[in-house]
Amino acid sequence: MTGQRQREFLKDNALSLAFLLLLLLSLAGQALSGVAEYNDQARTAQLQEISVWRYVTSSRFAVDTAENWQSEYLQFAVFIFLTIWLVQRGSSESKKPGEEGRESDKKQLLGRYVRDDSPPWARAGGWRTALYSHSLLVIMTTIFVLSWTAQAIAGRVASNEERMRELLEPQTLGQYVTSPDFWSRTFQNWQSEMLAIASMAILSIYLRERGSPESKPVGMPHDETSADD
Structure with a gap:
């Protein structure tokens, strides 16, 4: 992927990428604070402390x-x-x-109102369009x-x-x-x-x-x- 295409991809998908990054940061924060809390309780109860990896693969996490x-x-x-x-x-x-x-076929771009650039299952008709309509x-x-x-x-x-x-x-x-x-x-x-x-x-x-x-x-x-x- 060229530099220009990379920049276009980042710009066109910036909202999704930003939220995915925030998700990863939130999960990391949850893991670090969670293992710290767990180990603090373990020390109080004189139990064995655990690693971050063991915590994120635990049932508690x-x-x-x-x-x-x-x-x-x-x-x-x-x-x-x-x-x-x-x-x-x-x-x-x-x-x-x-x-x-559910709105009319005209407003939903279905049936005789479907466009050439509509998703394939919207153009297919039958059960595929019915399923895609509620996907x-x-x-x-x-x-x-x-x-x-x-x-x-x-x-x-x-x-x-x-x-x-x-x-x-x-x-x-x-x-x-x-x-x-x-x-x-x-x-x-x-x-x-x-x-x-x-x-x-x-x-x-x-x-x-x-x-x-x-x-x-x-x-x-x-x-x-x-x-x-």
């Missing part, structure tokens, strides 16, 4: 990571689905009132389910490690996923995600950030939902 991921992807899946059918007048996160639903929600929901499953499995292992240190009987997976601890941690994450989405939908009615696609134009009236004609 896995459950904390999966717990955050599942709640984030639940937020995305719920938001994508609800914004098909529900609107919030004046919010940049919503369609205009009266545009609820974003399907993937977000799948990642949520997988992350929640990983949270349950890793959480059970981490919980049983603590129970063994306290000379308690280990729990089965069924016992763990029906325990108050599991659901308390789960609902703590879910409520924060729902609050964040609700805040964004409501605050974007009245507040602005010039130049951001997540904001309406600064001079647009509060009760106007979209800049689209």
Whole structure:
């Protein structure tokens, strides 16, 4: 890849690359602070300290990571689905009132309105177009389910490690996923995600950030939902 093409690639994908970099930095911060906390507790209990590598491959790190991921992807899946059918007048996160639903083929560029440069599965018709029409929600929901499953499995292992240190009987997976601890941690994450989405939908009615696609134009009236004609 030439220097010019590299610069174009970085410019065209700057937002994704920036968030991936922030993700890696956040994971590194989580690992370093997490192993420091673990080793501090180990010293207090006169237990063996562990390395960063052992910590990031532990059930404790896995459950904390999966717990955050599942709640984030639940937020995305719920938001994508609800914004098909529900609107919030004046919010940049919503369609205009009266545009609820799946929308017409013309607006979605399907059927006889499909373009030559449309994605192949959008042009294919049949089950492939039907599946592609819901692919974003399907993937977000799948990642949520997988992350929640990983949270349950890793959480059970981490919980049983603590129970063994306290000379308690280990729990089965069924016992763990029906325990108050599991659901308390789960609902703590879910409520924060729902609050964040609700805040964004409501605050974007009245507040602005010039130049951001997540904001309406600064001079647009509060009760106007979209800049689209």
